[in-house]
Amino acid sequence: MGLTERFTGGADTTKRKTVAGFRKETIEGIVWSLPYLAVFAVFLVWPALRGLYMSLHTYPNKFDLSQTEWVGLQNYVELFNDPVFYNAMEGTFLFVAISVPLLVILGLVMALGVNKNVAGKRTLRAIYFSPYVLTVAVVTLVWVQMYSTSFGLINYYLGFIMENPPGWLTSTNLVMPALAFMTVWWLVGFNFVIFLAARQSIPDWLYEAAQLDGAHGWRAFKDITLPQMRNSVVFVVMVQFILQFQVFAQPYVMTQGGPKDSSDTLVYYLYRSAFSQQEFGYGAAMGYVLVAILIVIAIINFKVIGDSND
Amino acid sequence: MTDAPIRSRLDSDTVRNALLHVFLYGLAFLMAVPYLYTISRSFQPNELLRDPRPYWIPPLVGEPVTLEHYQYLVNNTLVVEWTINTFVIAGGATILIVVIDSMIAFSLTRLDWPGQGAILGLILASFMVPYYMNIVPLYQIVSDLGLINSYWGVILPAAASPLGVFLLYQFFKDIPEEYEEAARLDGFSTFQVYTRIILPLAKPILSALALFMFVYNWNAFLWPLLVLSEQTAYTLPIGLVNLYQGNIDTPGLHMAVAILGSLPLFIVYLLFQGQLVRAVQMQGATG
Numbered sequence: 001m002g003l004t005e006r007f008t009g010g011a012d013t014t015k016r017k018t019v020a021g022f023r024k025e026t027i028e029g030i031v032w033s034l035p036y037l038a039v040f041a042v043f044l045v046w047p048a049l050r051g052l053y054m055s056l057h058t059y060p061n062k063f064d065l066s067q068t069e070w071v072g073l074q075n076y077v078e079l080f081n082d083p084v085f086y087n088a089m090e091g092t093f094l095f096v097a098i099s100v101p102l103l104v105i106l107g108l109v110m111a112l113g114v115n116k117n118v119a120g121k122r123t124l125r126a127i128y129f130s131p132y133v134l135t136v137a138v139v140t141l142v143w144v145q146m147y148s149t150s151f152g153l154i155n156y157y158l159g160f161i162m163e164n165p166p167g168w169l170t171s172t173n174l175v176m177p178a179l180a181f182m183t184v185w186w187l188v189g190f191n192f193v194i195f196l197a198a199r200q201s202i203p204d205w206l207y208e209a210a211q212l213d214g215a216h217g218w219r220a221f222k223d224i225t226l227p228q229m230r231n232s233v234v235f236v237v238m239v240q241f242i243l244q245f246q247v248f249a250q251p252y253v254m255t256q257g258g259p260k261d262s263s264d265t266l267v268y269y270l271y272r273s274a275f276s277q278q279e280f281g282y283g284a285a286m287g288y289v290l291v292a293i294l295i296v297i298a299i300i301n302f303k304v305i306g307d308s309n310d
Numbered sequence: 311m312t313d314a315p316i317r318s319r320l321d322s323d324t325v326r327n328a329l330l331h332v333f334l335y336g337l338a339f340l341m342a343v344p345y346l347y348t349i350s351r352s353f354q355p356n357e358l359l360r361d362p363r364p365y366w367i368p369p370l371v372g373e374p375v376t377l378e379h380y381q382y383l384v385n386n387t388l389v390v391e392w393t394i395n396t397f398v399i400a401g402g403a404t405i406l407i408v409v410i411d412s413m414i415a416f417s418l419t420r421l422d423w424p425g426q427g428a429i430l431g432l433i434l435a436s437f438m439v440p441y442y443m444n445i446v447p448l449y450q451i452v453s454d455l456g457l458i459n460s461y462w463g464v465i466l467p468a469a470a471s472p473l474g475v476f477l478l479y480q481f482f483k484d485i486p487e488e489y490e491e492a493a494r495l496d497g498f499s500t501f502q503v504y505t506r507i508i509l510p511l512a513k514p515i516l517s518a519l520a521l522f523m524f525v526y527n528w529n530a531f532l533w534p535l536l537v538l539s540e541q542t543a544y545t546l547p548i549g550l551v552n553l554y555q556g557n558i559d560t561p562g563l564h565m566a567v568a569i570l571g572s573l574p575l576f577i578v579y580l581l582f583q584g585q586l587v588r589a590v591q592m593q594g595a596t597g
Contacts, residue, residue, distance in 0.1 A: 028500050029423030036414040036475060037429070043470040044436055047447035054447055065450060113334050117327065120335075126583060127338040133579045133586070135529035137547035138568045141554055142348050145561050151360055153347050185341060193587045194594030232594050239593075246442045249531050253551050267442050267532075274446045275536060287443035294440055 055285035062278040075285035085286070087261055088269040091176060095247050095265060098180035100240045106184065107191025107236065112225070114192075115199045125196070129189035136186070140253040143182040144169070169255055172262040179250045179263060187243075191236045198232035199225065234305055241297055246290075266290055352379055352565035359561050379566035388541060389570055392549040395538075397574070399461055399545060400528040403468040407523050408516055410469065415478035416504050420490060430479070433472045442532065449536055463537040464545075468527050474519050477592055481515045482508060514585075515592070521582050522589035528575055546571045 055075055057068040079085055114124050131139070146153050147168040158165035168178040202225065210220050226233070248267040251257050257264035270290070274283025351359070355376040383389050418426050448467060457463030489507050498506065509516070534545045544552065550571045554564055579586065 023423075025421050026423040029417045029421040029426060032417035032421065032500075032504075033414045033426075033429065036410040036469075039410065039466055039469045040433065040436070040472070042451070043448065043467040044439065044444070044472075045432075047444040047451055048439055050447040050451065051444060054450070110334075110337065113330060116330060118331065118334060124334055124338055125587070127341055129583075129587060130576075130579065131341065131344075132590075133525055133529075133575050134572050135547040135550075135575075136531050137550045138572045141550060141564050141568045141571075142344050144554075145351065145564055146344060146347065148561075151561065153343070156363065185344070190590055193590050197591040197594060235594055242440060246440055248442070253554070270442065270445075271532070274449075280446055280450070283446040287446055291438075291440060291443045295438065298438075 051284045051287055054281050055288055056281070058281045059278070065280065071281070075281045076289070078282065079285055079289060084261075084264070084269060085266075088264040088266045091251075091257075091261075091263055092245060092247065092265045092267075094176045095180050095183075096241065096244045098177055099183050099244045099247075100237070102180070102184045103188055103191055103240050103244075104233070104237055107188050108195050108233075110188070110192045111195030111199050112221075114196060125193070128192050131186045132189040134186065136249040137253070139182065139186045140250060144254050146182075147178055170259055172259055175255055175259065175263045179247075179254065183244070183247070183250060187240075191240070194232050194236055195229065198229045202228045230305075234301075237305060238298060238301055241301060242294060245294060245297070348565045348568050351561050352569050353377070354562055356560075356562060379562040380570070382563065383566055383570060387553060388544070388549060389546075389567070391542060392544050392546045393570075393574065395461075395543060396528055396545040396547075399464050399534070400524050402461060403465045403527040404520050404524045406465060406469045407471070407474050408520050411474035411478055411519070412509065412512070412516065413504075415475055415482045416508055418475075418479055419482040419485075420503065420508065421500070433475055436472050437476070445532065445536065452537060458537055459540050459543045460537075464527075464530070464534050467533060468523075468530065473593070474523065477519055478512070478515065481512055485511055514588075518585045518589035518592065521578070521585045525575060525578070525586065 061067045149167045155165035246267045247265050251263045251268050255263045270286045273279045353375045452463045
């Protein structure tokens with residue numbers, strides 16, 4: 001096979017014009033892809049590679065980043081001996097452990113409820129989904145006021161039923177649950193609409209057939225609804241894990257990681273290392289470790305919920 | 311006699327259904343409470359803000375209502391400029407994304423060229439790269455390109471997102487070849503096939519994607535926070551947080567700023583709710 005034919009796939013030669021040995025369609029294909037590929041290469045692929053380089057260097061001069069010093073794995077070693085890192089990891093895991101199950105289960109319950117014979121489905125959907133279109137800046141602004149101990153709405157009403165309502169954002173035990181709770185309010189609508197679409201695409205005859213076999217209620221849910229919705233459940237769990245794992249704005253705006261670092265998170269620490277303390281190599285190394293953790297979580301997720309029903 | 315058990319079953323169904331309504335609407339009310347609180351606070355005069363009691367909406371007779379917080383924000387802050395900035399950035403990113411994503415999705419599905427499988431694989435693999443992992447090197451690159459404090463410094467990284475490519479790829483590949491073959495026989499060029507056949511057929515998915523990207527980029531937080539360091543260049547989310555930090559004791563201003571910051575998108579939401587929901591559901595269906 002000649003060179004031209006190898007590029008053109010042989011048989012096509014007669015059909016299409018060639019320019020300098022390339023099929024016209026090949027050139028067109030590349031030209032049409034190029035605008036996206038250029039942006040993709042410069043702003044996604046290149047930083048991922050450059051991050052690896054940065055994580056193996058330090059920057060002795062904080063204002064001149066062309067000066068680099070090779071340090072090998074030192075940034076990573078330091079990171080694994082850094083108590084602040086472990087504390088931030090703990091905070092992140094706590095936040096994820098509270099927010100993700102709530103986001104998934106509540107979203108599922110809402111979707112199954114709205115799917116039933118309910119009046120005003122459109123209104124319910126509009127309200128449930130609406131917080132999702134808010135920017136996190138607005139969400140945090142509003143909830144700082146909701147949680148405020150001196151004039152917040154929550155403690156005002158709690159004051160009727162208990163003596164001393166807690167300081168939601170000032171207690172080391174309550175701050176992460178409080179941040180997770182408002183995050184559920186903010187994002188549950190995303191899961192809700194996905195689950196609703198998945199539920200609506202299950203054909204009715206499956207349930208009718210099951211009913212003839214005497215299966216309804218819990219059994220129908222377990223044997224039909226859940227398996228039929230499995231793909232969307234897997235998708236939502238994965239997306240929420242990845243998203244909530246990268247929680248940043250809530251602690252950044254509302255608590256600055258406090259009180260006593262109890263609401264510090266990994267991305268917030270990454271942000272501080274790289275952009276407050278100008279430790280660019282350290283920040284880049286942390287970025288890589290974050291990805292490694294996420295990949296491990298993704299594998300565990302697939303093992304646990306991906307295969308369980310086969 | 312025989313209909314007694316039937317009636318009792320009907321009754322229990324009715325009770326169940328009523329309970330379901332109570333639950334769903336109760337939940338909807340709870341989810342709306344932060345909105346009601348925000349609106350009510352933003353109209354409360356300063357001297358009443360220390361009082362935790364919220365107003366009813368609309369305020370009961372005799373409760374004073376003020377626009378002072380809104381006036382203050384419009385006159386003394388850059389909130390109008392920030393809105394314009396956000397609009398330019400979110401709009402620019404959306405247009406760019408729809409154009410370049412549809413072009414490459416077209417190329418990957420309707421044109422046949424060597425290496426397209428590998429390119430597609432690479433784009434799909436990049437889904438695994440969490441956005442925040444890249445911020446440190448990305449910041450260096452954007453800074454090297456001299457894009458700090460410029461619209462492009464926010465728009466271009468946003469346009470690298472593979473999400474749109476993936477969604478459009480899924481849709482384009484299911485468009486039957488016959489349409490295209492007929493057009494080619496009529497002498498359509500590749501450009502004409504793209505603009506006259508593929509784009510019109512893909513209109514629903516393109517508008518859903520555009521809306522989602524607009525909302526997403528309007529709301530973006532961390533990246534604009536890093537790139538836009540000058541007050542005049544802020545987007546709304548960054549401006550809002552900057553106004554707020556340091557003075558927690560001015561709830562009226564916070565709430566007014568929250569309203570101003572979310573109003574544009576809420577209008578978009580009310581107008582195009584269906585498309586936005588569809589854009590989210592498409593992600594669920596293809597993911």
